[in-house]
Amino acid sequence: MSEQVKGRKIIHVDMDCFFAAVEMRDNPEYRGRPLAVGGAADSRGVIATCNYEARQFGVRSAMPSSEAKRRCPELLLVRGRMAVYKAVSEQIRAIFARYTDLIEPLSLDEAYLDVTDCPVCQGSATLIAERIRAEILAETGLTASAGIAPNKFLAKIASDENKPNGQFVIPPGKTAEFAATLPLRKIPGVGPKTAERLASHGLQVGADVLTCTPEQLASWFGKFGPVLHQRAQGIDPRPVQTHRERKSVGVETTLARDLTSAEGCFEILQGLLPELERRLRERPFKGVQVKLKFHDFQQTTLAQQATVLELSQLQAMVMGAFERGEGRRVRLVGLSVTLSGPEQDKVQQLSLSLGE
Ligand SMILES: [Mg+2]
Known part of the structure; x- marks a missing residue:
């Protein structure tokens, strides 16, 4: 204990x-x-x-x-x-910052807040969420929904429960119970295809997953198997990742036509390399990220350690990122590196019009 x-x-x-x-x-x-x-x-x-x-x-x-x-x-x-949406997004971030420094934005209109150490409202996360939503409404004229839970994945699911203009709490003592009856397709990371495969093994809700061992799940679903086993118990150890001044250099391109294969994405990515090298100006780096945005505007970023740009590694990463799309078409390909050493820059995104 x-x-x-x-x-x-x-x-x-x-x-x-x-x-x-x-x-x-x-x-x-x-x-x-x-x-x-x-x-x-x-x-x-x-x-x-x-x-x-x-x-x-x-x-x-x-x-x-x-x-x-x-x-x-x-x-x-x-x-x-977009400029207006970005401005409103900054307004709501400023409201979040009144309550905590631990803010992880997921997109312009969504964020995780860790309010564990926030003294406002006697530390009641439920009341803090109500205040944040009231301030958003008063200052932007827009409504927000909120989920309150002891971890990120449950909070995200909870925010959907009483949408729009509502909130929902999963208290610490109820997490396992909530997860047991949770339809698996609601778990972030379970797309339609994964949900279908889960169903083919007779797995519909959290409790079904717990009849399997993590090893069994790993043999069916790879790395996601053990993650799923945790989520099915209501567990998610991922901390809220604060908005970092991302010390990276990157290039990305939005495609005129969606791509339907990993090979096609890799070709585009290879086309981005010279521009990345140019922007990098031979500075040392410690990691590389491949980003794909899918036709439904969802995106995935695959990151690995690297100190040189190696085609074989990049190709494998593109494959991995593409698989996460579960067959979805790709509308944007991006490549960036995380700089190491003292001379670190802020994000330098450059939109290229390759593919246009
Ligand atoms: Mg939204």
Whole structure:
């Protein structure tokens, strides 16, 4: 018992249909109508976010805009205003910072907060989450939902439970119970294909997973097997990773046409190498990251230690990252390195128009 890790208080804050909500806030004529932010229906656009009116028609984020228009002909499809979303995102980050320094942003509209050491509200994470949401509403005019739990994965699942404009708590004593009945597809990392494979082994909810050994799960699902075994018990040891001044140099390119193979991605990545080398200016580095963004705007970053850029390693990393997509098409390929030594730079992302 003495070895037991001290319980953490984690809040996952997630803005409600963020881009669409900002558009409705700024354009009263959009309110009450099905609205989506995304690319045009007549090109290869996809829906980034849609409001709840649009969801009633079956419109979903990541759906091709043409399909969304088919499901909901009166759908109002507007182009995003990224600069505005970024500004609002900074506002909400400033609110988070009133409560804790331990903030891990997941995207413009989502973050994990570790409020374990926050003295506000007598340390009640539930009340802190309520205050944060109230301040977000007062200062941005937008609603957020929150999940409160002793770890990141449960907090993330919890924030979805009472969405929109709600919150949900999984107290420390209830984590195992909650995980036991949790449908596995709700666990981050379980995509549709993994869920199908789990089902083929008779695994639907957390309790089913615990009938298997971690080794058995590893033989079916590789590295994710033992992770799944932990999650099924309500365990997630990952700490909240504070927003680091990322000391890296990178290049990335958004593709004019989605890629459907790891080989295609590797080809693009090889094309990025000369620009990365140029930006690196022979500075030493200690790690390399391969980033793929999928057609539904989800992204994955695979990182490994490296002091030289070796094609065989990069190729293996691209394969690994591509597999995480579970067959999803790729719209962006990025390559970056983490610098070592005293001369470290901030992020230097350069968008190239290769592929355009
Ligand atoms: Mg959101």
